[in-house]
Amino acid sequence: MSVAQLLSRAAAMGVTLRLDGGAVKVGGPRAAREALRPELAAHKPEIIAHLRVAANDATDCAGALRSCDGGLYLPWGPYLSPGDVRDLRAELAELIGSIADAEGWSASCRDEVLVRALRGPLSDLLPNLAHFRERAAQFYAKCQARRLLRSRAWRADDDLTNRGY
Structure with missing residues (x-):
């Protein structure tokens, strides 16, 4: 039947x-x-x-x-080949790893975020990439700002010393 x-x-x-x-x-x-x-x-x-x-x-x-x-x-979504998905997931893992190292995450926290991001649905891949790219850019901008402030503070101290203060 x-x-x-x-x-x-x-x-x-x-x-x-x-x-x-x-x-x-x-x-x-x-x-x-x-x-x-x-x-x-x-x-x-x-x-x-x-x-x-x-x-x-x-x-x-x-x-x-x-x-x-x-x-x-859905026709408005980008077409991603299996190779594209593999490359994007590798980039996501690299971003998460660099942010985890820079911010001092624990190993368990890093592993949990990696598992959720890499084994999550494909529909989350591009939003996750955008989030972690933005987060990495913010982190590196803060580091650059700190470097600039340190270099200016050093110059200001040096200028004050040269002026006899």
Whole structure:
């Protein structure tokens, strides 16, 4: 029996199926659920795939386009090849490492930030890069300002000494 036939049979018996995370939740009359349980268990991966497709079709994705493989994508996002993603993640790891060294983070703090940033969803990659680039730029600007202040303070002390103060 195909998944479509099984699902139509379940609907005819008053049984509803829905996804809850990775689990299939079955509702309806108990006798009907018990009668269908072995067949549903045998086709669980196909049922999950069918319910995910149905959920994606029902989702309002204003502006989304459908690719040739059937997936939805947003045309205003940049296209990133796997190599681009790898390079951007390497840059992110380097930025986080340099900020952690400069600010004296503990090893556990550094590891936690790295894991969250590098294993997070791809949609977080570019915002994370922007955040840590800005944070690094601010840190290096503060360091440069401190250097300039130290050099000016030294010159001011030297000028005062030369003037006889």
